[in-house]
Amino acid sequence: MALMNKCAAVIGGLGIAASVAMGQTSTIRIDGSSTVYPVTEAVVEEFSAASRGKVKLTIGVSGTGGGFKKFARGEIDISNASRPISTGEMEEAAKNGVEYLELPVCFDALTVVVNTQNDWAKTMTVAELKKIWEPGAQGTITKWNQIRPEWPNEKIDLYGPGTDSGTFDYFTEAVCGKAKASRGDYAASEDDNVLVQGVEGSKYALGYFGFSYYSAHAKRLTAVAIDNGKGGILPSNEAVIAGTYNPLSRPLFIYVNKKALQERPEVKQFVEFYLENVKELAAEVKYTPLPDSAYEAVKSRFAKLQAGTVFGGHSETGLTIDDIVKRETKTGK
Amino acid sequence: MDIERIIRRRRRNDVLFALTGATITAAVLLVLGALAFTLVREGVSRLDLDFLRSYPSRRAERAGLLPAWVGSLLVMLVTGLTGIPLGIAAGVYLEEYTRKGWFASIIELNITNLAGVPSIVYGLMALGLFVYRFHLGPSVIAAGLTLALLVLPIVIVATRETLKSIPQNMREAAYALGATRWQVVRHHLLPYSAGGISTGVIIAMSRAIGETAPLIAIGAVAFVAFLPPVPYSADAFAVAREWAGSEQLSVVEAAVYPGVAWLGTSFTVVPIQMFNWISRPGDDFRANVAAAGIVLIVATIGLNAVAILIRHRMRRRIKW
Incomplete structure (x- = not known):
């Protein structure tokens, strides 16, 4: 009998829980890009400490595309994004009545890496990268000496992020001219450490991922200087700020649900805290902060609750920090 | 004679099987031990x-x-x-x-x-x-x-x-x-x-x-x-108020929601x-x-x- 009573209690409890567990509005839900994750995580950690755990936050890592899917359905409050929102995602959000604020938070230098034993590919032009990565290269461009005749007659081992990644979207747009236009016959992983290991383990490898993964493994990998017509430039904070690391330096964003911002004071508090502290924290986790003037522009956009994107549904590659600032102030009027 | 040969062969098979079994068991244990050893060596300094x-x-x-x-x-x-x-x-x-x-x-x-x-x-x-x-x-x-x-x-x-x-x-x-x-x-x-x-x-x-x-x-x-939230803590009551959608909880809501808030x-x-x-x-x-x-x-x-x-x-x- 005792057993039956227990069972009844459990089933009753479940029914109640099922009927009420819907709203979890006290939690701020964040999801999206693995590239933006370290920045947001640092902000969340400091915010939790500052608010003594009163505000609850969770961060998922579904990739930029996965994050936007949830964001456009209104399942999360903030989306980490390593590229601007796409046209399809904008339509989905509009369909569900989700309005959003697009807030650039820092810059990242997408880094092309080769093995440390690679002594030939010190510098590559964007055209050469395109020759390797464009969809037509699949099955035809397989050897280093097809890129430059003096390079070895050896197979290129290609490593890159998977298709749900914002890094993939941005790189393909910057290099091949169209987002998601890429050859498919390369070793793809959403886990950047797998790519690091792959490039580290093969002399003839080539891969690309965010700068923080390169800088954490700088002894085990070699970065390739990118030549966009003005000589080879290696990825670095200075090059990104000077606007010379083109076209692979890219802005990183958070997208905030406007309704959550208006209706929930804790979301507003968190985003304010984010914009106030991201400069310092981004530098700490090896990203390039925006200049102060840019943060001022982003804050003013935030203060005015100005919704929408300043990008037309696709990445504009090769934007310098100056461009972003101008864009902010222009649309800020 | 013949019978003895058969018995010898069967004994040999018996020993052979026991040896194979012991070898495989040892190999498995070795892998397990190596795994545990690596884990402990790498992790024990952080484990407090x-x-x-x-x-x-x-x-x-x-x-x-x-x-x-x-x-x-x-x-x-x-x-x-x-x-x-x-x-x-x-x-x-x-x-x-x-x-x-x-x-x-x-x-x-x-x-x-x-x-x-x-x-x-x-x-x-x-x-x-x-x-x-x-x-x-x-x-x-x-x-x-x-x-x-x-x-x-x-x-x-x-x-x-x-x-x-x-x-x-x-x-x-x-x-x-x-x-x-x-x-x-x-x-x-x-x-x-x-x-x-x-x-x-x-x-x-x-x-x-x-x-x-x-x-x-x-x-x-x-x-x-x-x-x-710990059942019936202040946090749990905060969650309960959100579920109820009002500041004032009815008797049933106050009895049940804060107890199961952690489930949600x-x-x-x-x-x-x-x-x-x-x-x-x-x-x-x-x-x-x-x-x-x-x-x-x-x-x-x-x-x-x-x-x-x-x-x-x-x-x-x-x-x-």
Whole structure:
């Protein structure tokens, strides 16, 4: 009998829980890009400490595309994004009545890496990268000496992020001219450490991922200087700020649900805290902060609750920090 | 002569088989030992009370396992409270109550098949059913129920196998004395089979505690910096007020909601926390992963030890 009573209690409890567990509005839900994750995580950690755990936050890592899917359905409050929102995602959000604020938070230098034993590919032009990565290269461009005749007659081992990644979207747009236009016959992983290991383990490898993964493994990998017509430039904070690391330096964003911002004071508090502290924290986790003037522009956009994107549904590659600032102030009027 | 040769050959085969078995066992133990050794060497420096008491952090030496192990514990609690009674009840029903026939055979076949279905499939099903249809969201209860479905077939099969091993004359003796079917089950079959069933249950739970894929499918997140509200704490009442949608709770709401508030919160579990740490740039977090691995292995060994203990005690009491 005792057993039956227990069972009844459990089933009753479940029914109640099922009927009420819907709203979890006290939690701020964040999801999206693995590239933006370290920045947001640092902000969340400091915010939790500052608010003594009163505000609850969770961060998922579904990739930029996965994050936007949830964001456009209104399942999360903030989306980490390593590229601007796409046209399809904008339509989905509009369909569900989700309005959003697009807030650039820092810059990242997408880094092309080769093995440390690679002594030939010190510098590559964007055209050469395109020759390797464009969809037509699949099955035809397989050897280093097809890129430059003096390079070895050896197979290129290609490593890159998977298709749900914002890094993939941005790189393909910057290099091949169209987002998601890429050859498919390369070793793809959403886990950047797998790519690091792959490039580290093969002399003839080539891969690309965010700068923080390169800088954490700088002894085990070699970065390739990118030549966009003005000589080879290696990825670095200075090059990104000077606007010379083109076209692979890219802005990183958070997208905030406007309704959550208006209706929930804790979301507003968190985003304010984010914009106030991201400069310092981004530098700490090896990203390039925006200049102060840019943060001022982003804050003013935030203060005015100005919704929408300043990008037309696709990445504009090769934007310098100056461009972003101008864009902010222009649309800020 | 001939007979002696045959005997010699068979003895030789016997020794050969024993040697092969010993070699394979040693190899397996060696791999296991190497794994445990590596884990301990890498992780033991990080494994202290602070590691178990701290929230995650971007700095490896400050990052802790607190929300993850609490999450694992609570999810297992829900799994245990739902999966085990359902599994045992279904096992008893299928073994003792149903008529054997084509219908029972089909059910039996399906349950055995379910035990072999990859866990991600359960995750996808749970995403559609619990998270979206029942609006449970990516919560502790959704995760617990998902894993309950996962362990259900294992518990059912274990229950049935144990019941099958009880001699038929025990049942007949009880019926002969006028016991009803329920009395036979309640006073004889369940007590006799407690050892076997609890072994099955604990094997099932040890499998569930390491599961990651179905929980990721239902939306368990990588970074959680808070604990679910303690029943009837101020936090729990805050959640209750949100559920009720008003500042004033009715008597029923005040009695029930704060007690079950923890079921509705977001969570993470130990394996997901480990995955988050291992996929970071740099090697700083490797010690944390190893330390979390030790925690998980100790928990599993603990569960198995309990199973062995129970089985041992039950075996001693029952002799056919």
